[in-house]
Amino acid sequence: MSPSTPAPHIPVMLEECLEWLNLQPKQWYIDATFGAGGHTKAMLEAGVKVLAIDQDPHTQAYMARLKQDLADNKRADFLSVQGNFEDLVQHVNQAGLGAVAGILMDLGVSSMQLDEGERGFAFRKDGPLDMRMQASGDSAADVVNHYEQEDLAAIIFKYGEERYSRRIARAIVEERAREEITTTQALAAIIQRAYPKGSYRRDHPARRTFQALRIYVNDELGVLERALKGAESVLAEQGRLVVMSYHSLEDRIVKHFMRSSEFLTGLTKKPLLASEAEAERNPRARSAKLRVAERSVR
Ligand SMILES: C[S@@+](CC[C@H](N)C(=O)[O-])C[C@H]1O[C@@H](n2cnc3c(N)ncnc32)[C@H](O)[C@@H]1O
Known part of the structure; x- marks a missing residue:
């Protein structure tokens, strides 16, 4: 993969994510699953600052490209790290940020990862049977x-x-x-x-x-639980946690976490789904479930 590879990942439920993150100009947000950067880019365009995380080394090229495309006076608004979102707290500390105004997690694999036979995620493409993100x-x-x-x-x-x-x-x-x-x-x-x-x-x-x-x-469910705990702890008061999942095991963990946390208030009783028009345009959006919670007390 390179940034010039055609048809990178199309961001899912982009408008909904931006709205539910309740973006506050000049505040710091985390995109914990940068991928091809579709959500991060739109967040930066909306005037907020973003710390982007992705564990896949291949996303670094997209991170570098986005940084390059930003106007000089905007570059300081975008920080990126290659790492696991289970170490969210550490990444936030290392970046020197305090509590953040919102966190986005768009879970699972990107369409670039599925498209790359050699990574071994896809059953439709031949490649070595690997599947490790790291x-x-x-x-x-x-x-x-x-x-x-x-x-x-x-x-x-x-x-x-x-x-x-x-x-x-x-x-x-x-x-x-x-x-x-x-x-x-x-x-x-x-x-x-x-x-x-x-x-x-x-x-x-x-x-x-x-x-x-x-x-x-990849111990994805264990990682997700630890990441949600980390996310809860770095959110500022009224900070939003927006999580999109693509299968029921993850959605169940997110739902349970948002319900049982003493510091979060769930804002979506039922998960939000992509519109029919979006599901039609982008098949990946069909299984997306979006849940939102807000940090109450600190
Ligand atoms: C669905 S894609 C994100 C797409 C992105 N929102 C966009 O619009 O391009 C999910 C991304 O999360 C990353 N990811 C999955 N698990 C992760 C983890 N534990 N830590 C950090 N990144 C992870 C994957 O490498 C992948 O790039």
Whole structure:
């Protein structure tokens, strides 16, 4: 990927995010999931300052490009770091910011990440089976080739909510005894064969298993919980936390956190969804759920 790659990520529910962040000119906000920077750019244009975070090293080129495109007198309004949003507090401290006026989290993978076969996130593109957002820890290939069948099934069930998790795990274990599974296409084909005929959902049979492996390999749910706690602690009074998630496991964590926090008041009883027009234009927006909370007491 480079900043000149065509069709980068289209920001989802952009207007809604800006509105719910309740942008206050010249105040600091955090975009914890910079991606291609669509939300950050619009926030800067609205006159606020942004600290952008993304753990994917590939987003640095987009960060540099955005900085370059800003007018000289605006450059100090944009800070960026490559890092995990679970270390939000540390990033805010290192940037020398005090409490911030709002935080945006647009979870999951960007369309650039899905488009890059070599990163191994996508079942439709061939590439090595990796899926790590950072270069350490077990890769998806490690999990698939070395975990016990029962553990594999549990991961696929828990993080993919896949009803055929046991069949899939069995097929993986049988297949890997013949040959190591090293590519996304090999895994996708195994899952497709394991799936009972006629029970295909709207989406590809491998979608849920790929989601499960990605969540597991990156400990995405644990990271999200820690990030939400960090976000709560760096928000100024009346600061807004705006979170967009794309599957029910994440949405459940966000909902529960916003409801149970003693320092946050939920502003969205039900999650906000993208308009039909946006969902039509951008299929990624179809599964987006946006929740907002406000920091009450400090
Ligand atoms: C859906 S994309 C964000 C798209 C962005 N809002 C835009 O408009 O271009 C999600 C981004 O979050 C990043 N991300 C996911 N988990 C993260 C984490 N734990 N820490 C930091 N960044 C993370 C991914 O690398 C990806 O670039």
